Amino acid sequence: MLTIARLTRAAPLRAKFQVHRGFSSMSCVRQATHLDKDTHASTAQRLQEDSKVLLSLYGRPSLIFTHGQGVRLFDLAGRSYLDMNAGIAVNALGHNHPQVTKVISEQAQKLIHLSNLYHNENAGDLARLLVAQLNGRGKWSEGAKVFLCNSGTEANEAAIKFARKYGKAKGNNPNKDTIVSFSNAFHGRSLGALSATPNPKYQAPFAPLIPHFVHGEFNNIAQLKDLINENTCGVFVEPVQGEGGIHPSTHAFLKALRERCDEVGAVLVFDEIQCGLGRLGSFYAHQQYDITPDIVTIAKPIANGLPVGATIVSEAVASVIKPGDHGTTFGGSPFASAVAKEVCSIIQTPQFLQGVHKKGVYLLEKCKEAAAGSKLVAEVRGKGLMVGIQLNEGVSTQTFVDLAREHGVLVISAGCNTVRLVPPLIIQESDIDEATAVFKQVLQKMEQ
Ligand SMILES: Cc1ncc(COP(=O)(O)O)c(C=O)c1O
Numbered sequence: 001m002l003t004i005a006r007l008t009r010a011a012p013l014r015a016k017f018q019v020h021r022g023f024s025s026m027s028c029v030r031q032a033t034h035l036d037k038d039t040h041a042s043t044a045q046r047l048q049e050d051s052k053v054l055l056s057l058y059g060r061p062s063l064i065f066t067h068g069q070g071v072r073l074f075d076l077a078g079r080s081y082l083d084m085n086a087g088i089a090v091n092a093l094g095h096n097h098p099q100v101t102k103v104i105s106e107q108a109q110k111l112i113h114l115s116n117l118y119h120n121e122n123a124g125d126l127a128r129l130l131v132a133q134l135n136g137r138g139k140w141s142e143g144a145k146v147f148l149c150n151s152g153t154e155a156n157e158a159a160i161k162f163a164r165k166y167g168k169a170k171g172n173n174p175n176k177d178t179i180v181s182f183s184n185a186f187h188g189r190s191l192g193a194l195s196a197t198p199n200p201k202y203q204a205p206f207a208p209l210i211p212h213f214v215h216g217e218f219n220n221i222a223q224l225k226d227l228i229n230e231n232t233c234g235v236f237v238e239p240v241q242g243e244g245g246i247h248p249s250t251h252a253f254l255k256a257l258r259e260r261c262d263e264v265g266a267v268l269v270f271d272e273i274q275c276g277l278g279r280l281g282s283f284y285a286h287q288q289y290d291i292t293p294d295i296v297t298i299a300k301p302i303a304n305g306l307p308v309g310a311t312i313v314s315e316a317v318a319s320v321i322k323p324g325d326h327g328t329t330f331g332g333s334p335f336a337s338a339v340a341k342e343v344c345s346i347i348q349t350p351q352f353l354q355g356v357h358k359k360g361v362y363l364l365e366k367c368k369e370a371a372a373g374s375k376l377v378a379e380v381r382g383k384g385l386m387v388g389i390q391l392n393e394g395v396s397t398q399t400f401v402d403l404a405r406e407h408g409v410l411v412i413s414a415g416c417n418t419v420r421l422v423p424p425l426i427i428q429e430s431d432i433d434e435a436t437a438v439f440k441q442v443l444q445k446m447e448q
Helices: 004-009 034-051 098-110 123-132 152-169 191-195 200-206 251-264 334-347 350-371 397-406 429-447
Strands: 065-069 072-075 080-083 145-149 178-182 213-216 232-237 267-271 295-298 309-313 377-382 387-391 412-414 418-421
Touching: 080 429, 098 334, 123 145, 123 309, 123 334, 145 152, 152 178, 152 191, 152 232, 152 267, 152 295, 152 309, 191 200, 232 251, 251 267, 334 350, 350 377, 350 387, 350 429, 387 397, 397 412, 397 418, 397 429
Parallel strands: 178 213, 178 232, 232 267, 267 295
Antiparallel strands: 065 072, 072 080, 145 309, 295 309, 377 387, 387 418, 412 418
């Protein structure tokens, strides 16, 4: 039996930053050598050992990734992959970004954690940056405040609590506690966030869920008068749905939500956890629509991979939240806040955001080109660097994902039989050319 020391030995020996370019020239499946057999055995053996102690929750390919650089990831066997996932829209600045790595190293030597018993010098700076980026639009401009936490789910969980507190505090309707969300939404997996995620696959095993959550049809304006009423305290929507299959909200839908929330005194919550923070070419996703929420939740890319989330609330919502209403041990730590501040200060520059917009247009165009004439593709859609290739019913997204990976490109699936592309925001047009050339050939191979 191989020892762990022996199992981990091989990876760095192999083509450290070996780059796969284009489908035809790629040698992902290289000729077997003695070392290949060894590393293959290492991977298989390690995964078998790991499976004995890790709870089985995820379907994953039999690979172990060891390091990353820019838009590339490298596995234990020394193969390189073009990462079109960015850790599910997280590694906005790619892997091993020098400025991020520098802040991590410096802050780690200074102060990592305090708890919220005490103030630190970074959390306020991060919150100021997030509020400043609201850009003085509408009622967002003054008095917005930030709660810092550790994940998207936690950011939404806080938003649910804040919406309920607001509903109870404003007006005198004791029944104003209903939360509305929409079909295909994903808001997280804690019981609160899961109650707002109307997917029977995720909800059914954990029923009963939290009462007074109702669901409407995404992008359907006609239903809103009945759906959102005097008992509604909060309405959750993703400006662009991610897990649900890359579905942008229409401008008219968000506008109608804003109007109806104002009519009944409900809080409008934009879940920008996947689509926000630069991915659409503006700092916040809602700036693409020019419609302001009362709460916005963000997480994934905020610290380029460190677990950080934030719930940003308007002055009116902030005014009902009192000390002790909510809290966290880890949230807003000096370490996480320093890293998030660095990441956000890079993303916020107009030049960076314009680049994302331009590359988003290019990615969509190249994906459409790759899919043109394919009998397997129902639709290619997206906004910014968030693109979905929806395959026809009965065509396997898993086969697409597996074939792309075999040829050196990492992609993931999403709802509605869609292949989801959420690459690092630092991706270059040449990387997009490489990825889409692979997609074209994958589709051709699947048609054979
Ligand atoms: C829109 C949206 N909201 C919430 C979440 C949950 O975030 P997390 O996994 O960080 O808890 C996700 C995660 O995919 C998401 O895409």
